[in-house]
Amino acid sequence: MSYQQHYMPRFEKDIKRYANLRDRIYKQVKRIYDAPYFNTEYLGHPPGALNLKGCRSAHVGMNFRILFVICEECRNEPECEYCFCEGLADQTVVFLTVGPHDKAYSMQ
Ligand SMILES: [Zn+2]
Numbered sequence: 001m002s003y004q005q006h007y008m009p010r011f012e013k014d015i016k017r018y019a020n021l022r023d024r025i026y027k028q029v030k031r032i033y034d035a036p037y038f039n040t041e042y043l044g045h046p047p048g049a050l051n052l053k054g055c056r057s058a059h060v061g062m063n064f065r066i067l068f069v070i071c072e073e074c075r076n077e078p079e080c081e082y083c084f085c086e087g088l089a090d091q092t093v094v095f096l097t098v099g100p101h102d103k104a105y106s107m108q
Pocket of ligand 1: 082084
């Protein structure tokens with residue numbers, strides 16, 4: 001069963017910004033909401049970087065990353081700073097940002 005999808009404004013802005021990668025991004029987006037735990041990385045809070053606890057990332061090619069949360073998972077992470085799940089079902093993927101690795105991980 002697919003998860004529901006929810007797109008944050010930042011993610012929609014990023015899609016426009018990287019329009020040349022649009023098809024590849026959407027292909028990976030579909031794969032994520034079909035199976036969000038498969039082949040995705042649970043993020044943490046490395047020293048000197050943003051606290052991304054509760055978030056996950058997935059590759060688009062070598063250097064691009066999609067960052068997202070799964071509501072059922074991030075609801076159980078009290079330190080999650082990117083929980084936009086209020087009013088959404090547990091089986092929802094919230095897409096946060098997409099971009100080159102360093103930009104995505106710093107939410108820029
Ligand atoms: Zn959440």
